[in-house]
Amino acid sequence: MAAGEPEEQARFRAEVRAFLAANAEPRRESDPWAVNFHTTDEEARRHFEAVRAWQRKLFDAGLAGLTYPKEYGGRGGQPWHERIYNEEAAAYAVPRGYITSTIAMLAPTLLAHGTEEQRRHYLPRMLSGEDAWCQLFSEPGAGSDLASLACRAVRDGDEFVVDGQKVWNSGAQYSDRGMLLARTNPDAPKHEGITFLLVDMRSPGVEVRPLVQATGASGFNEVFLTGVRVPVSDVVGEIDGGWAPARTVLRHESAFIGGGGVQVNPRLVALARMFGAAGDPVVRQRVASHYIRERVLSLMGERIKAAARRGGRGGLDPSLLKLFVAESRRLSGDLAAAIAGPHALVAGEPFQRWLHAEVVGRFAISIGGGTNEVQRNNVAERVLGLPREPNPYQGRPWRETPRS
Numbered sequence: 001m002a003a004g005e006p007e008e009q010a011r012f013r014a015e016v017r018a019f020l021a022a023n024a025e026p027r028r029e030s031d032p033w034a035v036n037f038h039t040t041d042e043e044a045r046r047h048f049e050a051v052r053a054w055q056r057k058l059f060d061a062g063l064a065g066l067t068y069p070k071e072y073g074g075r076g077g078q079p080w081h082e083r084i085y086n087e088e089a090a091a092y093a094v095p096r097g098y099i100t101s102t103i104a105m106l107a108p109t110l111l112a113h114g115t116e117e118q119r120r121h122y123l124p125r126m127l128s129g130e131d132a133w134c135q136l137f138s139e140p141g142a143g144s145d146l147a148s149l150a151c152r153a154v155r156d157g158d159e160f161v162v163d164g165q166k167v168w169n170s171g172a173q174y175s176d177r178g179m180l181l182a183r184t185n186p187d188a189p190k191h192e193g194i195t196f197l198l199v200d201m202r203s204p205g206v207e208v209r210p211l212v213q214a215t216g217a218s219g220f221n222e223v224f225l226t227g228v229r230v231p232v233s234d235v236v237g238e239i240d241g242g243w244a245p246a247r248t249v250l251r252h253e254s255a256f257i258g259g260g261g262v263q264v265n266p267r268l269v270a271l272a273r274m275f276g277a278a279g280d281p282v283v284r285q286r287v288a289s290h291y292i293r294e295r296v297l298s299l300m301g302e303r304i305k306a307a308a309r310r311g312g313r314g315g316l317d318p319s320l321l322k323l324f325v326a327e328s329r330r331l332s333g334d335l336a337a338a339i340a341g342p343h344a345l346v347a348g349e350p351f352q353r354w355l356h357a358e359v360v361g362r363f364a365i366s367i368g369g370g371t372n373e374v375q376r377n378n379v380a381e382r383v384l385g386l387p388r389e390p391n392p393y394q395g396r397p398w399r400e401t402p403r404s
């Protein structure tokens with residue numbers, strides 16, 4: 001029990017401790033170099049399923065969706081439940097992965113924009129890991145300018161029929177369901193003719209093609225949709241009004257990516273010691289500066305997460321946090337490369353594997369979930385109130401606007 005902790009919180013802490021002791025392995029000495037980085041598809045799939053199984057265990061123990069309402073499978077708890085769980089889980093090697101991120105994006109979106117039936121059906125299945133979700137937003141011609149997307153959905157009675165292509169869809173090859181943005185009204189301005197659909201990834205006409213990366217694993221996929229039928233009851237929000245729930249997803253995605261922090265400081269220190277650079281004043285300065293960024297980040301993350309749980313925006317724009325994390329990740333990758341550079345090219349010891357992931361992967365967060373440039377535009381417009389980028393096609397139908 002933490003000193004001075006109220007009894008209810010101490011009881012919950014004891015419950016979490018007992019659960020973790022019975023179900024998870026304590027973090028070991030060698031774990032500091034553990035990475036969420038897979039070199040084969042088989043390894044990636046095993047990890048994905050381990051995260052799903054862990055989510056199920058949490059759910060069965062009443063520890064999933066701690067702040068979500070009980071009627072939707074959550075615990076109906078307070079932000080302190082999450083804080084205490086995270087404090088206790090930090091000492092254990094619990095599986096962490098993609099499922100958690102789509103829960104963080106879609107669950108609050110269904111709470112804000114979903115129907116009661118959608119919440120009752122999908123939220124418990126999501127929180128238990130029974131349904132793993134992927135995000136089907138980006139297209140070859142629509143990334144930063146997401147609202148220009150071209151995947152079509154045409155109404156046919158009680159269903160929409162979807163045709164088009166998506167790309168960069170993380171985890172789609174393992175997922176049961178996808179959150180999809182499709183164009184339902186090409187005659188409306190681009191933001192006003194999009195519908196948000198919940199798609200069964202096993203539907204006829206869904207083809208997932210993994211994109212093999214240099215590492216051998218396939219973090220992303222192309223997803224082709226040909227005549228895929230989606231019931232109208234699986235529209236989130238209004239037909240043609242999908243931009244509102246899409247923005248809710250993107251806001252929570254930024255908050256999730258930012259809120260995770262990068263927590264590499266102990267490893268940078270260990271690396272500096274290992275390479276005899278811990279006494280180098282420049283290295284020390286860069287490590288200290290990184291540590292300060294990490295602390296600031298975790299405080300910013302807490303503030304945003306607390307606001308998101310209350311359903312509000314909380315005075316700190318998620319784009320700011322996402323930008324800060326992306327920069328921090330780049331700086332820590334640069335520093336790791338400066339300390340131990342060539343070792344990033346050797347796959348052998350656990351620290352080399354970590355170093356490789358750190359150096360090679362340091363720009364992923366600068367792109368995924370919206371690029372740094374897009375986040376800067378968001379900050380300029382939403383936070384600083386600067387004029388929007390000029391758009392000569394403002395208000396014109398989507399079909400008349402040029403696309404990449």
Ligand SMILES: Cc1cc2nc3c(=O)[nH]c(=O)nc-3n(C[C@H](O)[C@H](O)[C@H](O)COP(=O)(O)OP(=O)(O)OC[C@H]3O[C@@H](n4cnc5c(N)ncnc54)[C@H](O)[C@@H]3O)c2cc1C
Pocket residue numbers: 134135136137138139140142143144145167168169170171364365367368369370371372373374377389
């Ligand atoms: C790790 C990772 C995971 C991802 N997972 C998913 C996923 O699960 N689902 C999904 O749908 N997508 C996913 N994506 C795709 C991601 O959302 C897009 O890559 C991203 O939005 C950028 O789009 P783009 O690649 O088409 O680049 P583009 O939009 O073509 O951008 C190219 C360059 O132009 C710059 N640029 C574009 N517009 C502007 C502007 N207005 N002002 C200034 N600069 C601009 C960009 O910043 C960038 O540098 C993922 C990407 C990554 C890296």
